[in-house]
Amino acid sequence: MEFKSLNNIETSFKQIRFFGIIFICLCASITGYSVWSAYRFAEAQRQKIYVLDQGKSLMVALSQDMAQNRPVEAREHIRRFHELFFTLAPDKNAIESNIRRALLMSDKSVFNYYRDMSEKGYYNRIIGGNINQSVQVDSIACNFNTYPYRATTYARQIIIRESNLTERSLVTVCSLVNSVRSDSNPQGFNLEAFEVLENKNIRVINR
Numbered sequence: 534m535e536f537k538s539l540n541n542i543e544t545s546f547k548q549i550r551f552f553g554i555i556f557i558c559l560c561a562s563i564t565g566y567s568v569w570s571a572y573r574f575a576e577a578q579r580q581k582i583y584v585l586d587q588g589k590s591l592m593v594a595l596s597q598d599m600a601q602n603r604p605v606e607a608r609e610h611i612r613r614f615h616e617l618f619f620t621l622a623p624d625k626n627a628i629e630s631n632i633r634r635a636l637l638m639s640d641k642s643v644f645n646y647y648r649d650m651s652e653k654g655y656y657n658r659i660i661g662g663n664i665n666q667s668v669q670v671d672s673i674a675c676n677f678n679t680y681p682y683r684a685t686t687y688a689r690q691i692i693i694r695e696s697n698l699t700e701r702s703l704v705t706v707c708s709l710v711n712s713v714r715s716d717s718n719p720q721g722f723n724l725e726a727f728e729v730l731e732n733k734n735i736r737v738i739n740r
Contacts, residue, residue: 607709608673610720611684614638618647619668619690619703623660637717639707639724646727665693668703681708681725690732698738704731 618635621628636644650656659666668688675684683706690701707727714721 604675604677606720607675607677607682607684607722610638610709610718610722611673611675611686611707611724612670613720614724615668615670615686615688615703615705618643619666619688621656621659621664621666623663623665625656625660628656628659634717638722639727642707642725642727646729662694667691667693675709681710683708685730689735695740697740700735700737702731702733702735703729705729 614635617631617638620631632647636647658664668690670686670688672687673684674687675682686703686705686707688703688705690699690703692699692701705728708725709722710725712718712721712723
């Protein structure tokens with residue numbers, strides 16, 4: 534009878550220890566989940582920006598990682614540069630204004646290209662021949678795996694003369710480096726090592 538009582542005490546102790554371990558594990562799990570949930574909630578709240586609308590009401594705006602938009606900004610920077618640099622009108626002031634704005638987005642390689650074209654009389658022929666030139670960017674292939682980012686631009690030049698309309702294929706390459714954002718350079722890139730790989734006629738339409 535005495536041995537049976539001891540066995541009952543030992544069995545009860547094992548059960549208490551077993552349930553105690555389960556209780557501790559359960560508490561640890563609940564604590565861990567609570568900490569994880571609190572961290573996720575805090576992260577979500579940090580993504581929200583509250584904007585006061587004319588002192589009357591609060592509006593919620595979501596913040597976003599700036600790095601996520603860099604590919605889009607890079608392509609827009611390249612597109613805008615080509616529009617400014619290759620869109621020409623038979624007006625010296627308009628040409629100089631566009632070129633000046635394009636040079637603020639690029640380095641000396643673009644200035645060297647502009648100087649070479651100017652010395653060849655290209656811009657004088659645009660003015661003297663009353664020629665309008667515009668550019669349409671078809672696609673931009675940019676490698677964001679390596680820095681500086683290397684980009685290839687495929688575009689079409691439309692050259693309008695009194696006698697005909699000429700469509701030309703334009704392919705350029707360049708490198709992009711991060712720069713300071715400003716009014717003249719809102720994307721915060723600088724275009725370097727600019728080079729024209731192809732610039733040839735596709736078709737000529739007589740008018």
